[in-house]
Amino acid sequence: MTVTAGAPLFDRLALIGVGLIGSSIARAARAAGAVRSIVATSRTEATRRRVVELGLADRVVETNTAAVEGADLVIVSIPVGQCGAVAREIGPHVAPGAIVSDVGSVKGSVLRDMAPHIPKGVHFVPAHPVAGTEFSGPDAGFAELFVNRWCILTPPADADPAAVERLAAFWRALGANVETMTAEHHDLVLAVTSHLPHLIAYTIVGTADELAAVTKSEVLKFSAGGFRDFTRIAASDPTMWRDIFLANKEAVLEMLGTFNEDLARLTRAIRRGDGELLFEHFARTRAIRRGIVQLGQDAAAPDFGRPHPALPQAPIPRPYATDTD
Ligand code: NAP
Numbered sequence: 298m299t300v301t302a303g304a305p306l307f308d309r310l311a312l313i314g315v316g317l318i319g320s321s322i323a324r325a326a327r328a329a330g331a332v333r334s335i336v337a338t339s340r341t342e343a344t345r346r347r348v349v350e351l352g353l354a355d356r357v358v359e360t361n362t363a364a365v366e367g368a369d370l371v372i373v374s375i376p377v378g379q380c381g382a383v384a385r386e387i388g389p390h391v392a393p394g395a396i397v398s399d400v401g402s403v404k405g406s407v408l409r410d411m412a413p414h415i416p417k418g419v420h421f422v423p424a425h426p427v428a429g430t431e432f433s434g435p436d437a438g439f440a441e442l443f444v445n446r447w448c449i450l451t452p453p454a455d456a457d458p459a460a461v462e463r464l465a466a467f468w469r470a471l472g473a474n475v476e477t478m479t480a481e482h483h484d485l486v487l488a489v490t491s492h493l494p495h496l497i498a499y500t501i502v503g504t505a506d507e508l509a510a511v512t513k514s515e516v517l518k519f520s521a522g523g524f525r526d527f528t529r530i531a532a533s534d535p536t537m538w539r540d541i542f543l544a545n546k547e548a549v550l551e552m553l554g555t556f557n558e559d560l561a562r563l564t565r566a567i568r569r570g571d572g573e574l575l576f577e578h579f580a581r582t583r584a585i586r587r588g589i590v591q592l593g594q595d596a597a598a599p600d601f602g603r604p605h606p607a608l609p610q611a612p613i614p615r616p617y618a619t620d621t622d
Contacts, residue, residue, distance in 0.1 A: 301571060304461065305331060305333045306331050306332065306466055307333070307370040308334070309332065309334050309336060309369055310323075310332040310335045310336070310370045310371075310372065311329075311335075311336050311338075311364045311368035311371045312337040312338070312354065312364070312372055313337075313338055313339075313373045313374065313375060313383060313416060314339055315338075315374070316339075316374065316375075316433050316434050317335050317433050317442075318400045318429065318434075318439030319375075320348070320351070320437070321337075321375030321436070321438035321443065322372060322374065322438075323335055323337065323353040323354060324439060324440035325440040325443060325471040326467075327363050327440075327471065330470075331470040335356075336355065336356065336358060336364050337356070337357050337358075337359075338359065338361055338363070339435075343432070344435060345357050346357070347435050347436070351436060351609030354404065355380060361383055361386050361387050362387055364387075365390050365391050365395075366390055368391070368392065368468065369391060369396070370395070370464075371394045371397045371398065372398050373397070373400070373401075373411075376401075377402065377403050377406055377537075377542045377544045378535050379521065380399055380407050380410050381409075381414070382602050384412075384413075384414035385412035385414045388415055388416055388619045389415075389416065391419045393418040393502070394418065394419070394420075396420045396460050396464055397420070397421050398421075398424050398464055399411065399413055399422070399423050400424060400425060400426055402487065402492075402542055403484055403487070403540075403544040403545040404451040404483045404484055405545070406544035406545070407423050407480070408451065409569050410454060411420055412453060412523065415466075416596065420456065420457050423449050423450070423452070423499065424448055424451070424464065425448065425479065426442075426448040426468065427447045427449060428442050428443050428447075428448075429533075430442075431443070431530065433534045433537075443471045443472050444471040445472065446474070446594075447472075447473065447476055448476075449477070450468075450475060450476070450478075451479060451480040461477065465477075481511050482590055483549045487545070487548075488549045488551070488552040489552050492541060492545055492548070492549050493552045493553065494530060495530055495533065495541075496542070496553070498528075498530035499526070499538070501527045502527055503531075511515055523591065526601075530535035532578075537618070543566060562574075595618070
């Protein structure tokens with residue numbers, strides 16, 4: 298499925314932060330014809346220059362306040378720990394009637410930190426596109442990132458339904474499916490589906506790195522046994538993930554409690570040789586994988602569809618050789 302062009306939903310999109318997510322929004326919004334023009338900015342001169350080189354925006358400006366002037370949609374695509382300070386900075390400069398949104402992976406903290414700085418008459422509709430890769434920066438983005446992925450909107454209770462629907466239409470134009478929920482519920486769901494898996498991956502990869510009895514080269518060489526699948530997640534951006542764990546502390550700790558209980562149950566089963574419990578547990582988890590594939594959230598191909606190299610060209614063994622050999 299590719300992004301297709303339609304009528305512009307917004308006149309001017311202001312993008313604050315043009316990393317993986319911001320640059321993917323720029324590419325997709327352009328490809329879909331969802332906005333008439335894009336003004337972008339980023340914290341560093343190096344990224345701003347790269348955005349110009351890549352031609353991701355109609356205009357690249359030096360400050361966050363300059364970016365939001367005259368925009369009817371502002372999307373803040375920066376680490377969640379920075380969102381409050383940026384909202385305080387841009388708040389007084391956003392045009393009345395505009396929509397201010399974000400893409401942060403935690404929503405409770407974003408609502409808490411940004412909402413107080415959004416002036417009356419400006420619509421604040423936080424969002425989280427549940428799509429990404431382990432890469433960062435403006436070169437990492439691509440227009441199809443959001444196609445068939447979910448974008449979760451977490452509008453405050455008093456949000457204008459028309460503004461929420463307009464932002465939903467924007468995300469649908471970029472190929473995403475849209476769902477609305479409270480920030481609190483979002484943080485609980487994402488603690489299970491994203492934050493806990495990242496913490497586990499960071500732990501496993503860290504543990505393997507510190508083992509004394511197994512060499513580092515052995516860990517890398519034999520990683521196809523399962524370890525390498527965790528390394529993709531554990532290669533994610535350290536700033537972004539530090540901020541996520543600090544911002545979603547309560548929900549992550551709650552899920553970690555449940556996880557530790559389940560881990561203790563499996564540990565006990567292994568110690569006691571309880572094969573029945575292990576088998577029943579693994580059969581249940583296998584069905585979850587099938588469910589994800591059925592919902593179109595991953596490819597059905599084995600081993601994530603990784604290409605497998607061709608067989609080596611071995612000489613034909615003697616018993617099968619022909620007379621003409
Ligand atoms: P990224 O590739 O590291 O890009 C972050 C961008 O934010 C960079 O352009 C950076 O600018 C800019 N920035 C940081 N602080 C800023 C500030 N104070 N003012 C203006 N720009 C600032 O990160 P990303 O992966 O796009 O993530 C951005 C947000 O999306 C995060 O909140 C994350 O939780 C969320 N998210 C990420 C994923 C994912 O898989 N990566 C998925 C969904 C949502 P410089 O380069 O100039 O420093």
